[in-house]
Amino acid sequence: MFPTILRNSCYNGWRHTILRQFTTFKTAFPKAARNGENKYSARNIKKDYLRQKGKSHSSTIWLDRQLRDPYTIMAKEEGYRSRAVYKLKEIDERFHVFREGNIVVDVGAAPGGWSQYAVERVGITIPHSVFSIDLLDIEPITGVHFLCGDFMSESARCKLEDYIDNRRVDVVISDIAPNFSGDHSIDHEKQIDMCESVIEFAKRVAKKDCSVVLKVLQGEEFPSFMKSVRSQFQSVNLIKPKASRKKSTEIYCVLKHFL
Structure with missing residues (x-):
């Protein structure tokens, strides 16, 4: 069952x-x-x-x-694995995140909806155009190289970097979130740590003019996080997609071009 x-x-x-x-x-x-x-x-x-x-x-x-939920129903009808794909789609339509031929890293990828959309937008290259990681396994997606591992582990990040194999990344997308404890302040701090790890990883593997999309949970550390982000990127935008729950504290940062 x-x-x-x-x-x-x-x-x-x-x-x-x-x-x-x-x-x-x-x-x-x-x-x-x-x-x-x-x-x-x-x-x-x-x-x-x-x-x-x-x-x-x-x-x-x-x-x-x-x-x-209309987004869940629409995702099923259109063959996507999760409703979250419509968040990324809105972000892309507004900020033009992807281009054909881009190399993409998807952090916190399960169940694979964002990776599906990324492949559609950038096209399938040999051997892969999208590199994804999550602690939960996902069903294979054509054009996606998936690593089942804990992104917060340095060994997993190094392994992902090896898979990318010196190809400079154009886009890093992250919908990563902690296993929620019920204490928002704790969850918020953990999620901010994850976002900072994603940015540091992007510095290692991405082009200077890359795009980074991050889910961030708003809370006490959010202002200082945004101050740090603005000191690292030329362009910083915030968006709460229509597919986000109204009561959710999540907001998405769209970052472009490292300083």
Whole structure:
């Protein structure tokens, strides 16, 4: 039945993991998912999930919201692995992040929606045009070289750098987030650390005129983080995409050209 819940992901909380698993099932069995009586239907996947979670009220509300969410529905219809792709799409349409032939690094890639979009925009090159990393494994994507590892580990970053193999990167995108503890201040600090690690990695592998897209959780450290970012890039823009939850503290930084 439903795969085991991975609770200890460095990047994603269990809710992100469940949505990823649900999306994978519906992608693998699209006809079955439209059949209300099939065991892989949205109704029965939901029942099985709630059985494992103890049928908590909050879990029911959350999953109902996901199943009715227009971006989740649109992602399924258009063949994307997550609703988050529409955040990146809006960012790209506004700030022109990608160009054909670009080399891209995708940090915190699971379940792969951002990598899918990046490949569509830059095209498939030999051997790869997109290099992705996440602690959670993903299904293969043509044109994407995926590394299953903890980006916050220096050994994993070095391995990713080896895969890139001296090809200078044009774009670094990051939707990385910590495994949420429920304490926003702690989660915020961890996520800021992740963003700083992404920027440092970009300095190692990217061209000077690169673009960097970062998800940032707003909080006490946000002003000082932005001050630091503005001292490192020629162009700094902030955007909260329409696909972001209204109550979410997330905002996206679009950074261009290292100083």
